Amino acid sequence: AAWPATVTAAGGDSLLNICMDAKHHKKEPGPEGKLYGQGGPHPSGATRRGCILWKDNACCTANTSMEAHQDQSYLYNFNWDHCGAMPEKCKRHFIQDTCLYECSPNLGPWIDQADNSWRKERILHVPLCREDCEQWWEDCQDAVTCKVNWHKGWN
DSSP states (O other): OOOOOOBBBBOOSSSSSSSSSSSSSSSSOBBEEEEEEEEBOOTSBOOOOOGGGGTBBBBHHHHHHHHTTEEEEEETTETTTTTOOOOOOHHHHHHHHHHHHOOOOGGGEEEEEEOOSSSEEOOOOOOOHHHHHHHHHHHTOOOOOOOOOSOOOOO
16 A cells, blocks of 8 residues: 555654554564564465564564464464364464554554553554455355454453
8 A cells, every 4th residue: 555655643743653552562663574474375376474574664573473473372362273273274364464463563543542451552443455355254254263252251
């Protein structure tokens, strides 16, 4: 997506090249040459990108990017395979979503205040390309979850 030269908030501050105030985010974006990528082509022909997309300017650390790819990750005490094995073609979309959330320094236009013990900010209403949405649905339509709400109630 093409961005205007500057995207600014009402107070004149830039909304790009900033990190959220959240659990695993760095204070400021910067290079992270060792970000973990999913690597290689997916059987569907799509490229697996992982967190490596943000290696030149990231809000995540190398360790956070590695944890984003684990089935059982310390990031949120969450297991992708909580209701049986999540198909790899489906899991890659959730991993890419986690990488975007943790690593992108350009989510400023969608940062919203959060009232959680583990983060002060979150992202809300981030646009998703229609093609990505349709592919996510195609790859995950046969997957299942045993939870109504992934944000709470884990023990």
